Amino acid sequence: MARIIDRILNRQTNSAYQAKERMKLLLVHDRTNLSAKVLEDLKDELIGVISRHVEIDEKAVRIEISQQGREQRLIADIPLKTPTRRRLG
Amino acid sequence: MPAKVITITSGKGGVGKTTATANIAAALATSGAKVVCIDADIGLRNLDVVLGLENRIVYDLVDVVEGRCRLRQAMIRDKRLPELYLIPAAQTRDKSAVSPSDMVRLCDELRAEYEWILIDSPAGIERGFRNAIAPADMSIVITNPEVSAVRDADRIIGLIEAEEKGPARLIINRIKPEMVKKGDMLSAEDVLELLAIELLGLIPEDEEVIISTNRGVPVALDGKSRAGQAFRNIASRLRGEKVPFLELEDQSGILSQIGRFLRRGGG
Numbered sequence: 001m002a003r004i005i006d007r008i009l010n011r012q013t014n015s016a017y018q019a020k021e022r023m024k025l026l027l028v029h030d031r032t033n034l035s036a037k038v039l040e041d042l043k044d045e046l047i048g049v050i051s052r053h054v055e056i057d058e059k060a061v062r063i064e065i066s067q068q069g070r071e072q073r074l075i076a077d078i079p080l081k082t083p084t085r086r087r088l089g
Numbered sequence: 090m091p092a093k094v095i096t097i098t099s100g101k102g103g104v105g106k107t108t109a110t111a112n113i114a115a116a117l118a119t120s121g122a123k124v125v126c127i128d129a130d131i132g133l134r135n136l137d138v139v140l141g142l143e144n145r146i147v148y149d150l151v152d153v154v155e156g157r158c159r160l161r162q163a164m165i166r167d168k169r170l171p172e173l174y175l176i177p178a179a180q181t182r183d184k185s186a187v188s189p190s191d192m193v194r195l196c197d198e199l200r201a202e203y204e205w206i207l208i209d210s211p212a213g214i215e216r217g218f219r220n221a222i223a224p225a226d227m228s229i230v231i232t233n234p235e236v237s238a239v240r241d242a243d244r245i246i247g248l249i250e251a252e253e254k255g256p257a258r259l260i261i262n263r264i265k266p267e268m269v270k271k272g273d274m275l276s277a278e279d280v281l282e283l284l285a286i287e288l289l290g291l292i293p294e295d296e297e298v299i300i301s302t303n304r305g306v307p308v309a310l311d312g313k314s315r316a317g318q319a320f321r322n323i324a325s326r327l328r329g330e331k332v333p334f335l336e337l338e339d340q341s342g343i344l345s346q347i348g349r350f351l352r353r354g355g356g
Contacts, residue, residue, distance in 0.1 A: 014271075015272065015273050017272065019236050019275050020279045020282075020283065022236065023275075027283060030240065067285075070285045
């Protein structure tokens with residue numbers, strides 16, 4: 001067990017692992033020209049627009065860029081507040 | 090047989106475009122194919138010196154484009170490989186001396202008589218790159234397993250797609266298997282996953298590359314060199330043969346497993 005944990009920890013500190021994780025983020029931003037700041041602004045605006053029509057769980061909203069090969073996709077996960085949850089809250 | 094025009098590019102400088110161009114050209118010519126390589130790096134020519142043909146230049150690419158000589162007069166024939174020709178870059182001019190349409194015209198003139206036209210692109214994403222990519226039927230992007238080279242390769246792959254010269258194929262150069270094993274170098278699988286394009290070749294780090302470049306003899310002509318073998322494999326794949334990738338990875342690597350599988354299947 002300890003050996004497995006060691007291996008996992010080592011994997012996360014080895015430089016190739018760090019390079020790959022950094023590159024994943026960097027390449028998405030290079031390809032889409034979307035910075036973390038722009039994504040955050042986009043999220044706030046989306047919350048604003050959607051909240052005007054339907055009640056949503058603002059804290060749980062997630063905006064991400066997903067990748068398939070060299071294709072990028074903007075994924076918005078916006079949980080709605082259900083009537084039951086409203087009653088409970 | 091009409092020629093196939095292949096542009097070799099990278100974005101970042103110093104990752105091995107010129108070495109790759111010289112060696113793929115030499116490997117293709119070894120099998121008797123008629124090959125022309127064009128140095129599109131005007132102002133910083135080097136393909137001549139890597140091929141060992143620097144003392145034989147009379148006319149260059151800009152002389153052809155500006156009409157000071159006929160195309161044939163600027164083509165240097167390699168004495169070791171009689172079907173290998175070089176059109177050198179001009180050394181005293183800059184990239185603006187040639188236009189993308191000049192390159193298309195020049196390659197069209199060569200297409201009928203040669204099987205392969207290889208263009209060595211300059212680094213960067215400006216005019217020189219656009220000149221080099223304009224006549225391409227196929228593009229090869231070369232990178233090494235370093236973050237800056239991978240990032241620039243990704244950028245250049247995007248530009249190749251935008252110019253509709255894709256899909257580009259990837260060569261990963263200067264892989265050090267011991268560093269990959271220790272987790273201190275991106276593996277071929279890592280780079281391939283990040284860039285998400287088709288793999289054309291893996292070149293191991295090999296001192297023979299420097300030694301052969303010192304002598305002006307492409308390493309692909311050296312039967313014992315690992316890098317030379319990797320370049321010959323790339324030439325075979327371009328001819329449409331199925332050749333397993335060199336085993337450079339940790340034994341658990343996906344590529345080495347595929348490699349072993351292919352070797353078993355192919356005998």
